[in-house]
Amino acid sequence: MAEMPIDIAATPSAPIEERITFRDRTPMEAIVAYCRRNPNVVIGLSMIVTLLLISAVGPLFVDTTQADPLSALPAQSPSRHYLLGTDDQGRNLLAVMIAGLPDTLRIGFLAGAIGLGVGIILGFVSGYLGGVVDAVIRIAVDTLLTLPGILILITVAASIRTFISVNIMALVIASLAWRQPTRIIRAQVLTMRERAYVQVARRSGMNTPEIMVREMLPNLFPFLAASFVGAVFGAILFSIGLEALGLGPQNQPTLGMTIYWGIRFNALLRGMWWWWLPPIIMLVVLFFGLLLLTIGLDEIANPRLRRTA
Amino acid sequence: MTALLEARNVTKVFGGGLLTKTRTVALENFSLAIGNSPPSFTAVVGESGSGKTTLARILLGLTAPTSGEVLYQGKDVRHMSRAEHRTYLREVQVVFQDPYEVYNPFYNVDHVLETPIAKFGLAHSHKERRALIEEALQAVGLRPEETLGRFPHQLSGGQRQRIMVARALLLRPRIIIADEPVSMVDASLRATILKSLSNLNQQFGISFIYITHDLTTAYQVSENIIVLYRGAVAEAGDVEQVVQDPQHPYTQLLVGSIPLPDPHHPWAEAKAPAGIGTPTAESCKFTDRCPYAMPMCVEQQPALFRTDPRRVSACYLYRDAPAIKPEELTNIFAGTPTGTLQDHVAADG
Amino acid sequence: MTAEMRPLTSTQQTDALRVEELRVYYHTPRGAVRAVDGVTFDLKPHERLGFVGESGSGKTTIAMALIRLIKPPGKIEGGRVLLEETDVLALSDEQMRQLRLADIAMVAQGAMNSLNPVRRVRDQIADALIDHGTRISRREMETRIAELLRRVGLKTEVANMFPHELSGGMKQRVVIAIAISLRPRVIIADEPTSALDVVVQRQIMETLREVQDDLGASVILIGHDMGLMAQFVTRLGVMYAGKLVELGSVTNLFDEPLHPYAQLLIGSLPSLEHKGAFEGIPGVPPSLLDRPSGCPFRTRCPHAFDRCASEEPLLREVHPGHWVSCHLY
Numbered sequence: 001m002a003e004m005p006i007d008i009a010a011t012p013s014a015p016i017e018e019r020i021t022f023r024d025r026t027p028m029e030a031i032v033a034y035c036r037r038n039p040n041v042v043i044g045l046s047m048i049v050t051l052l053l054i055s056a057v058g059p060l061f062v063d064t065t066q067a068d069p070l071s072a073l074p075a076q077s078p079s080r081h082y083l084l085g086t087d088d089q090g091r092n093l094l095a096v097m098i099a100g101l102p103d104t105l106r107i108g109f110l111a112g113a114i115g116l117g118v119g120i121i122l123g124f125v126s127g128y129l130g131g132v133v134d135a136v137i138r139i140a141v142d143t144l145l146t147l148p149g150i151l152i153l154i155t156v157a158a159s160i161r162t163f164i165s166v167n168i169m170a171l172v173i174a175s176l177a178w179r180q181p182t183r184i185i186r187a188q189v190l191t192m193r194e195r196a197y198v199q200v201a202r203r204s205g206m207n208t209p210e211i212m213v214r215e216m217l218p219n220l221f222p223f224l225a226a227s228f229v230g231a232v233f234g235a236i237l238f239s240i241g242l243e244a245l246g247l248g249p250q251n252q253p254t255l256g257m258t259i260y261w262g263i264r265f266n267a268l269l270r271g272m273w274w275w276w277l278p279p280i281i282m283l284v285v286l287f288f289g290l291l292l293l294t295i296g297l298d299e300i301a302n303p304r305l306r307r308t309a
Numbered sequence: 310m311t312a313l314l315e316a317r318n319v320t321k322v323f324g325g326g327l328l329t330k331t332r333t334v335a336l337e338n339f340s341l342a343i344g345n346s347p348p349s350f351t352a353v354v355g356e357s358g359s360g361k362t363t364l365a366r367i368l369l370g371l372t373a374p375t376s377g378e379v380l381y382q383g384k385d386v387r388h389m390s391r392a393e394h395r396t397y398l399r400e401v402q403v404v405f406q407d408p409y410e411v412y413n414p415f416y417n418v419d420h421v422l423e424t425p426i427a428k429f430g431l432a433h434s435h436k437e438r439r440a441l442i443e444e445a446l447q448a449v450g451l452r453p454e455e456t457l458g459r460f461p462h463q464l465s466g467g468q469r470q471r472i473m474v475a476r477a478l479l480l481r482p483r484i485i486i487a488d489e490p491v492s493m494v495d496a497s498l499r500a501t502i503l504k505s506l507s508n509l510n511q512q513f514g515i516s517f518i519y520i521t522h523d524l525t526t527a528y529q530v531s532e533n534i535i536v537l538y539r540g541a542v543a544e545a546g547d548v549e550q551v552v553q554d555p556q557h558p559y560t561q562l563l564v565g566s567i568p569l570p571d572p573h574h575p576w577a578e579a580k581a582p583a584g585i586g587t588p589t590a591e592s593c594k595f596t597d598r599c600p601y602a603m604p605m606c607v608e609q610q611p612a613l614f615r616t617d618p619r620r621v622s623a624c625y626l627y628r629d630a631p632a633i634k635p636e637e638l639t640n641i642f643a644g645t646p647t648g649t650l651q652d653h654v655a656a657d658g
Numbered sequence: 659m660t661a662e663m664r665p666l667t668s669t670q671q672t673d674a675l676r677v678e679e680l681r682v683y684y685h686t687p688r689g690a691v692r693a694v695d696g697v698t699f700d701l702k703p704h705e706r707l708g709f710v711g712e713s714g715s716g717k718t719t720i721a722m723a724l725i726r727l728i729k730p731p732g733k734i735e736g737g738r739v740l741l742e743e744t745d746v747l748a749l750s751d752e753q754m755r756q757l758r759l760a761d762i763a764m765v766a767q768g769a770m771n772s773l774n775p776v777r778r779v780r781d782q783i784a785d786a787l788i789d790h791g792t793r794i795s796r797r798e799m800e801t802r803i804a805e806l807l808r809r810v811g812l813k814t815e816v817a818n819m820f821p822h823e824l825s826g827g828m829k830q831r832v833v834i835a836i837a838i839s840l841r842p843r844v845i846i847a848d849e850p851t852s853a854l855d856v857v858v859q860r861q862i863m864e865t866l867r868e869v870q871d872d873l874g875a876s877v878i879l880i881g882h883d884m885g886l887m888a889q890f891v892t893r894l895g896v897m898y899a900g901k902l903v904e905l906g907s908v909t910n911l912f913d914e915p916l917h918p919y920a921q922l923l924i925g926s927l928p929s930l931e932h933k934g935a936f937e938g939i940p941g942v943p944p945s946l947l948d949r950p951s952g953c954p955f956r957t958r959c960p961h962a963f964d965r966c967a968s969e970e971p972l973l974r975e976v977h978p979g980h981w982v983s984c985h986l987y
Contacts, residue, residue, distance in 0.1 A: 196410035199371065200421060203403055204476070205395065205428030218415040356855035357826075465942065495712050496882050500926055500938035522855060529928045552930060566860040568885035570927045572908045576860055576889055 041296030047289030051282070055105060058098035066092035067099040067253040078274050085274035087258075088265045096253040097278050103254045104236060104286070107170045111235035114174035116228045119181025124212050126182070127189025134186075141182050149176045153238055157247040164249050169242070173235045180234075181227040188223055192216045226297040233290040240283060255279040312342035312380075313516075314368060314401055314484050318635065319377035321363050321540075334590075335363040337540045338377070342639040345483040345516040349642060350507070352519045352527035352548065354563075355537035361520045364537075365488045368518065369403055399429055402477040406489040408469035412461035418469070419457055421476050422446075429480060445475040448512075449505040467498030474505055478513065485509070486518045491526065503530050524567060528552045533642040536560050539594040542613060546620025546641050556622040558599045593623070601626060613638065672742050674844055674876040675701035675724070675762075680737035682716075682723050685730075691946045693719040693732070695900040698973060701844065701876050706867075708879045708887040708908070710923075711897030714943050717880045718767065720897075721848045724878075725764050726754050741844065760790050762844040763837040767852060770829035773821040779807075779832050780817035786836050806835045809872060811865050827858035831865060838869055845870065848880040863890050884927055888912055896920045899944050899954035902973055906980035916982040918959045953985065961986060 035042045058064075066072065069089035078085040084093035126137040156172050157164060164172075192198060192215075201215050242248055243256025244263070258279045262268070267275040319339045325332030339360075343349065355361040366372040367379060370386045379386045381397040389397060405411050412421065422442045425431070432438035443453045449471045461469055470490060477485050487506060491499040507530050509515050521527050527534060528548055535545040536557065544557035555561045565577045580600035586607050588596040593606040605625055612632035613621040619641055621633060633640070682694040694716040701707050709717040722728050724739055726746065739746040741762055749757065758764075766772075774782055783803050787794075794802070804814045810831040821829055830850060837845060847866065851859040863886065870877050879891055887894050888908060895905040896917065904917040915921045922939045941958035944950055950957060956966040965985045973983040 196405050196407060197413040200403075200405070200411050200473075200476075201413070201424065203369075203398055204421070204425035204480075205398060206424065215413055219413070356857070497712060497923070497926060497939045500928070504937075524856070525928050525930055528930055529933055549933075562857055564930070566856045567930060568856075568860070568863075568883065568889040569930065570885040570888045570912065570924065572888045572912050576864075579860070 038296045038299060040292045040299070044289045044292030044294075044296060047285055048293065051101060051286055051289070052105065055098070055102040058101070062095050062098045063092075064095050064099040066095035071095070075272070077272070084278055085272070087261065087267075087272075087275050089261075091253060093258075093274055093278060096258055097255075097282060100253050100255045100258060100279070101282060103166045103252060104239065104256070104283075107166060107173065107239045108232040108236035110167070110170035111174040111177050111239075112228050112232035114171070115177025115179075115231040115235070116181050116224065118174075118178035119185055119227065119231075120217075120224070122178065122182045123185025124189055124216070127186040128193055128208065128212060137182070138186070141179050144176070145179050145183075149234075149238060150241060152176065153242055154245065154247065157242050161247065162250075164247070166249055166252060166254065169239055169248065170235070173238050176238075177231045177235055181231060184223055184227050185220065188220055189216060192219065222297065226294065229290060229294050229297060233287070233294060236286065236290070255283060311344050311346065312639070313344045313382060315342040315380040316340055316364070316368060316374075317378050317380065319364075319367055319374040319379065321360070321367060321372065322375045334540050336360040336367070336374075338635050339364065339540075339542065340377075340636045340638055341535070343484055343516050343518060345514060348510055348514045348516045349533060350510050350517045350519065350531045351533040351535065351642065352521060352531035353535045353537060354521060354524055354527050356522055358539060359537040360540040361522075361537050362488060363540075365403075365486050365518070365520050368486055369401065370397070395429075399425075399480050400483045402480055402482040402485045404470070404473050404477055404485060404487040404490045407493055408466045408473065409461065411473055412469065414461065417458055417460045418464065418472050421472065422479060425476060425480050431479065441479060442475075445479045446472070448478060448508070449475045450501060451475065465498070466494045467502060470494055470502055471505065474502065474509070478509055478515075481513070482515060484516045484518065486520070488520045489522070490519075492521070492523070499526065506530060524552065524563060535638075536563070541594055541610065542621070542623055542635075542638065543595065544620070544622045544624075545613075545638060546617065550617065550620050556616060556620070556627060557595075557624050558601055558626075559595050562598070593625070615641065672703070673700040673740075674703045674705070674742065675878075676738070676740040677701075677720075677724070678738040678740075680720065680723060680739065681735040682719050682728055682732060683735045684732045686947070689947050692900050692949060693946060694723065695949075696737075697897075697900075697902045699895060699902060699905060701878060703843075703876055704870075704874055705893060706870065706877045706879065706891045708881070708891035708894045709897055710881060710884060710887050710894060712882060712943060714899070714946065715897035716900040717897045718848055719900075721764060721766075721846050721878070721880050724844075724846060725758055725762055727764075756790065759786060759837070759842065760840040761842050762846065763840070763842040765830075765833055765837050765845065765847040765850050767849040769833040769850075770821075770826060770853075773829060773832065775821050777820075778817070779819055779821070779824075782832070783817075783836055783839055786839050790840055792840075802839075806839055807832075809838070809869060810835045811861070825858075826854050827862060830854065830862055834862075834866060834869060838873060838875075841873055842875060843873075844876050844878065846878045846880070849882075850879075851886070852881075859886070866890075884923065896923070899949065900946055901954060901983065902981075903955065903984070904980075904982050905973070906977075910977070910980050916976060916980065916987065917955075917984050918961050918986075919955050922958075922960075953983075 069091055072082060072086045072090050072092050074086055074088050074090040076082055076086040082092050082094065084097065086092055122137050126134045153172060153176070160168070198211055198215055201211050206214070239248070240256040243254055244259050246260045248254055248257045248260070259276060262276040317340055319336055320334070321336040323333045323335055324330070343351065353361045353364060363372065367374050370379065373387065381401065384393055386394070386397055412418065422445070423438065426438050426441060432441050442457070446453045446456060451468065451471050456464065456468060456472060490506070491502050494502060503526055506517060506519070510517050519527060519531055531548050533546070534548040534551050536543045536551065536559065538559045543559045544551055544555065551560060552564060555564050565579065568576065582598050583600055583602040585596060585602040585604065588594065588607060591609055593610050596602045596606045599606065603625060611623045611625045611628070613623050613635065614627040614630040615621050615633050616627045616630045621638070621641055677700070678698050680694055680697045681692070684691040684693055697720060709720065711717045719728070723734055724746070726734070728734055734747060741757070744757070746754070746757070780803050783806060784799055787799070787802070803817050807814060807816055812828060812831050812835070816824065816828065816832070821832070824832065850866070851862050854862065866877065867890065879887065881887065891908050893906065894908045894911045896903050896919065898919050904911065904915065904920045911920065912924060915924050926937055926939055939958060944954050944957065952967045952969055953959070953971050956962040959966065963985070969985070971983040971985050973981050974987065975981050976987045
């Protein structure tokens with residue numbers, strides 16, 4: 001009997017409902033079923049991917065040098081030539097959108113990646129080794145988590161005002177982004193450490209780093225994904241916050257700085273909606289997409305939230 | 310028999326520190342030596358709380374004893390060199406109870422078979438590796454084409470457990486510790502798995518420590534048996550003698566409570582406890598349930614009385630028989646060279 | 659099967675339970691899993707009936723169906739369940755709720771782990787009584803609870819304790835006490851001793867027997883331990899792949915099993931009397947989704963012949979009181 005479409009004998013004495021699993025689908029069927037169960041992930045991902053496409057393909061259609069000041073007549077309302085008009089310093093705002101989006105995304109992903117990377121290392125070390133090392137890391141993380149991130153960032157950003165660039169911003173934000181991932185991963189590692197398959201792996205001759213990478217890490221993918229998206233979300237939020245306060249890169253047309261300049265030059269009162277509205281719309285789409293993605297991934301990471309098929 | 314794996318005066322206590330009030334003695338002054346020339350099959354039988362799982366974990370080095378030592382080839386497992394430790398890891402293998410938890414859900418079942426081969430360098434080519442795996446699977450009665458490449462949830466509990474046995478075999482260990490290997494497997498598949506264990510013992514010369522609460526299967530596959538009660542040895546020896554003619558009142562209770570699959574043989578009359586008084590930490594642990602309890606049972610835990618060359622009972626009912634020290638427990642099992650006790654002790658010292 | 663009730667001549671002849679062609683299917687996107695596929699049996703008053711089978715045989719599903727606790731995607735597809743004269747499947751949800759515990763009680767698998775950990779034993783028993791409309795004074799309740807605990811062999815002090823303070827055996831006794839609190843006529847016990855050791859198991863089964871005698875109730879015991887069946891039940895049914903393949907008195911079944919599966923099952927039991935070659939049953943149980951035609955056991959049966967593949971055998975009374983579904987008879 002080679003085919004067992006339903007795993008009846010998996011756990012003896014378990015009620016039949018628990019033992020019915022369906023794994024022999026084709027990959028396509030599995031993906032479709034997954035999408036149906038997790039619309040959040042699909043919608044969120046589509047929104048993000050759309051924005052990524054815009055930032056990648058946009059420069060082919062729009063001349064991004066026009067994002068610099070004095071590219072066009074200042075304070076023009078939208079017209080055929082300048083679809084989103086211009087700002088007080090003569091920037092073509094459509095070019096600004098196209099040029100600014102990748103910067104915002106870059107800050108988010110860079111800070112998110114660094115935060116996750118540090119989080120993985122600290123979380124594994126802390127969770128697996130235990131003892132004093134764990135105590136030190138855990139106390140550090142818990143303490144740092146109580147500090148209000150925005151306050152720290154404003155202080156740091158204000159001190160290095162003139163040196164700030166997009167990459168430096170990412171680093172500044174990343175310095176805080178590792179806190180939550182460390183906690184999440186540490187908790188998971190603590191659970192996995194006691195699992196029987198880890199003990200079997202050790203008895204099969206695997207050493208500790210190998211066990212961490214080959215046995216534990218793959219099972220963490222849902223958590224890592226959720227942590228990453230969360231970190232990206234937080235990073236972009238912080239960066240926009242800093243920029244809107246004017247603490248971002250002064251010479252680069254990021255979305256947040258555009259908002260700042262718009263506030264500074266009273267675009268709202270002057271009815272220059274083409275200045276402050278486009279960046280906001282773009283940011284709303286970005287945040288909403290990340291939010292949906294977070295909710296969707298959270299369902300995977302936390303099976304109790306899963307809706308029954 | 311030269312001892313390979315040895316537990317010497319192992320005691321394990323849980324709790325009793327600053328944070329936990331209750332102090333539980335999981336294992337008390339337990340000693341056992343297992344070798345594999347000739348290979349032996351020893352069952353450790355007991356109920357939950359008997360200490361049998363703790364014993365398995367200590368022998369495997371997963372838990373450290375509170376006092377006493379575990380030695381492999383004469384060296385304490387906590388103070389081994391890297392190479393010695395690797396030898397210990399390889400030559401003492403394990404089969405765990407839960408056939409699901411032992412598989413990493415991310416990988417298919419090939420993973421548990423390929424990992425030991427890779428880590429211990431057992432094969433030098435892809436073909437060699439495949440051959441080793443197939444041989445091991447066939448030795449436990451599985452067909453490679455039906456098992457390899459599958460994920461754990463696609464196989465039955467019995468198949469998964471057999472793959473685990475195949476994995477243990479791959480490493481050509483000297484000793485396998487099987488902790489309740491069939492208790493989570495369907496009744497009709499248990500026999501096949503136990504038979505494969507028996508096979509490995511006879512064909513491949515591997516000694517087994519079979520930990521279980523099921524006296525019947527212990528009887529069927531083992532030659533030696535140790536009955537544990539609340540962390541101490543109640544009775545031990547040749548399995549035929551102990552099961553057919555149990556001496557310790559606990560063993561008698563155990564054997565008598567097994568439901569025989571024969572409606573014409575109902576449970577025998579259960580004897581009421583003697584009600585001699587409440588036991589203390591020094592008493593025989595079975596005092597409060599024992600129908601034959603005497604005042605001396607409350608005073609002190611009985612020694613191991615050797616009522617027969619091949620068995621001991623820790624019960625004052627047999628106090629006329631010579632007592633042996635816990636370290637000498639191994640002498641009663643099959644395969645121990647004959648000779649006086651002093652000879653044996655001298656050889657070790 | 660006709661829908662009319664059978665005429666009853668005297669209460670002595672009323673079966674405690676009659677089950678006719680019970681079918682329980684689980685509806686999955688891949689089709690219907692036939693967990694219980696046309697099972698018919700009766701339970702006499704004061705009787706102890708056992709159902710034995712491997713996992714996937716349907717025995718637990720029967721228990722859940724009898725007290726109507728089958729949840730979607732499972733559904734009771736057909737058949738009749740008559741508790742004395744009441745058609746259980748036709749009752750409303752509210753009526754069924756009243757019936758449960760008062761007339762037919764269940765000790766489920768792992769029930770001892772579902773005792774509320776933050777309430778004392780006394781409160782949990784009282785809850786069951788109050789829920790079913792028992793209106794008695796506090797003092798009477800205390801007496802009732804003490805009486806129930808005594809009946810299951812527990813000391814009165816246990817009433818004040820929390821579940822985590824009790825051993826596994828004691829918790830299971832509390833569960834039995836709750837089950838008998840309203841004096842049901844039928845008690846269903848599904849693997850009541852699976853997590854307990856052999857010594858405690860015997861005590862629990864003896865308690866169950868005393869309790870049954872006391873109440874004059876009938877018991878259905880569900881499990882996979884043939885030894886336990888031999889020691890406890892008076893009649894035994896063997897389940898395989900959702901079907902009842904043999905049903906008879908426990909002595910007949912063990913002395914002279916008729917169905918090849920029962921024969922193999924009994925033959926494979928390891929004995930405590932002599933070491934011998936003990937064999938399992940080769941092969942694997944069939945998938946309940948895609949059942950092969952004819953007899954479900956034919957792929958593993960040593961006596962299978964042509965008719966077994968084409969025609970499904972029916973449960974027939976081959977000797978008085980001994981029913982088999984097999985083409986050999």
